[in-house]
């Protein structure tokens with residue numbers, strides 16, 4: 001299994017670790033004593049390795065990273081037997097085998113009701129967003145620092161001088177790279193520079209300065225900007241064109257970011273679904289949370305499969321992707337005058353009225369290749385029959401536009417059942433059509449002696465929105481049946497943001513298109529929208545905990561429709577991000593580190609594995625930590641999920657919650673409950689009153705369901721606390737896994 005950059009782009013990066021002789025792998029070893037100086041920690045790491053290796057030199061050579069800033073851990077190259085020996089050793093808390101992960105608008109902010117002119121706090125310029133990604137383009141106008149003062153005094157990070165990297169300024173205040181797996185690749189530039197475009201895109205979405213007249217091929221024209229144009233950006237390059245994103249590098253990025261003093265971490269990188277104590281992003285973001293830093297992560301692009309959501313730890317804010325009210329379409333006209341429509345971004349104005357068109361199947365290089373030729377796979381097509389033509393291809397691998405033009409063809413019409421809600425950029429006249437349109441074209445091709453067609457340059461069209469992207473990963477949460485995931489939805493389809501000059505728009509062979517801006521889709525693009533919103537909330541409430549910021553963002557979201565999105569909360573969580581309301585939530589569901597420890601105990605994690613998360617040498621005694629009152633989920637989460645048990649016909653669950661007053665000192669909230677059919681929901685008390693700021697009030701939600709009457713996979717209700725000036729909404733879902 002490997003991690004992904006959560007961008008719906010279509011190359012697969014698989015890295016086989018080169019091993020010499022005895023099989024060795026990279027391992028990350030967490031120690032249980034997190035105190036001590038950098039030097040003391042480093043020498044402990046060598047000491048531990050020396051017990052395994054023949055000489056001190058071997059020990060030193062096997063050490064890849066010493067993580068000493070924010071926690072105590074190291075990465076080393078070990079054989080399986082050495083790793084096993086380590087796991088029993090005194091002082092070693094846990095061992096994780098290194099794995100490689102893959103990477104997972106102008107209009108988007110206006111669409112979600114967050115216009116350029118909103119109330120901003122002058123503290124915004126004190127907020128630093130740390131981005132874990134593929135690097136950054138410092139020359140991009142999005143990181144122009146006109147009008148910025150020096151970095152906030154709390155900033156402890158740096159921006160060393162690197163080749164191929166022009167350096168930082170008062171907007172981009174930090175940039176580092178992390179790559180120590182010993183496999184230098186000529187495609188990688190060892191500097192924080194972004195050779196892929198992904199990191200430039202996500203950083204500018206979160207915190208880009210205003211750039212007027214941003215566009216791509218004249219499409220999506222407008223002012224590009226991040227959520228918090230005055231906030232600062234620090235880039236931690238942990239993903240590489242050659243190898244993806246390795247756990248070891250990722251951990252080093254977090255270690256540095258936590259130490260440097262970032263306020264929010266944005267990570268658009270694929271998660272592995274392992275135990276919360278064994279997954280690097282989960283472990284690293286726990287350490288960040290413990291230091292007051294909220295991690296915002298992408299939910300993944302493995303939808304619409306159920307249970308595909310990644311980065312689902314309760315201390316992470318997990319972001320799904322939705323569409324905005326703008327799509328990109330190309331008109332196709334057939335020789336018989338029939339006009340059809342496809343999706344995608346192509347910037348090519350046809351030079352001729354019509355081009356001959358053929359189908360991939362019909363121009364195979366030989367009979368054996370016929371089926372592959374239908375998908376326009378490289379080396380299966382006869383160049384002499386492709387030259388000068390449009391070719392209709394089924395969607396197999398990405399890049400049939402490159403294959404066709406490489407053979408002298410004009411362009412391609414790609415037939416697909418999936419990905420039709422995102423616009424892919426093409427390097428040739430091309431568009432993507434559904435199977436209905438595909439069949440029409442196919443019939444036409446075979447109905448006439450010299451079929452012809454033309455594809456026009458893409459145009460912007462208005463579509464109805466919001467809807468959750470098909471590719472966006474869905475719940476239920478594979479990590480726990482008690483926490484609803486994803487948490488929230490933000491725009492992640494066809495997002496325009498800054499791009500790198502070092503990569504063509506498609507990255508495909510033969511592409512010569514470069515642009516300062518590009519349009520990308522993925523939960524990768526949704527994540528920085530929410531990271532930016534979190535920074536926005538933090539600029540008004542610098543002392544709020546990560547859980548408080550998260551709660552504010554979640555309870556203020558705009559509900560979405562389960563009619564449009566079948567999987568309802570499993571697709572969109574609380575609904576669509578609404579930053580302007582998030583700064584004044586009224587009430588928050590707050591949590592501290594111990595709240596999460598209690599939750600993990602309740603989930604059955606043992607004390608010693610939890611200790612590895614918080615870096616405590618003393619074992620956590622779960623039996624003494626469980627909450628005194630019975631609660632279904634033992635967590636003060638802003639949503640509630642009841643997972644039904646197959647055996648019982650009637651299930652009753654009690655959720656206990658505590659809210660903190662962050663609105664008017666003297667205020668009263670009344671509960672409004674919406675219960676789905678077959679489910680009874682009661683709240684006690686129904687009214688809560690506050691007489692001062694930061695006062696807390698507890699309440700109990702009882703959910704009773706007759707599982708026979710609850711036939712659907714998922715039914716949705718909600719609890720709303722309403723005062724004269726605030727609405728605090730929590731979805732309540734009942735999940736029936738038997739369906």
Ligand SMILES: *[C@@H]1O[C@H](CO)[C@@H](O)[C@H](O)[C@H]1NC(C)=O
Pocket residue numbers: 033034035036037040041044617
């Ligand atoms: C933790 O390690 C530091 C040095 O790395 C050492 O000084 C300290 O005594 C250790 N603490 C415990 C409780 O072992």
Ligand SMILES: *[C@@H]1O[C@H](CO)[C@@H](O)[C@H](O)[C@H]1NC(C)=O
Pocket residue numbers: 163164189502
């Ligand atoms: C990086 O810098 C080196 C040395 O100056 C240069 O040869 C190389 O072309 C640069 N690479 C890119 C992609 O700019």
Ligand SMILES: *[C@@H]1O[C@H](CO)[C@@H](O)[C@H](O)[C@H]1NC(C)=O
Pocket residue numbers: 340341342434435436437
């Ligand atoms: C296929 O695409 C066409 C053109 O966009 C559209 O009118 C039609 O409804 C689509 N058909 C299906 C089954 O989605």
Ligand SMILES: *[C@@H]1O[C@H](CO)[C@@H](O)[C@H](O)[C@H]1NC(C)=O
Pocket residue numbers: 678679680704705706
């Ligand atoms: C829900 O409440 C109603 C009215 O109090 C009651 O008749 C019904 O049996 C309850 N249903 C369940 C599933 O508890």
Ligand SMILES: *[C@@H]1O[C@H](CO)[C@@H](O)[C@H](O)[C@H]1NC(C)=O
Pocket residue numbers: 668669670687722723724
């Ligand atoms: C809450 O309910 C009480 C009693 O029904 C009512 O008097 C009060 O106006 C309500 N407050 C709000 C904010 O809706």
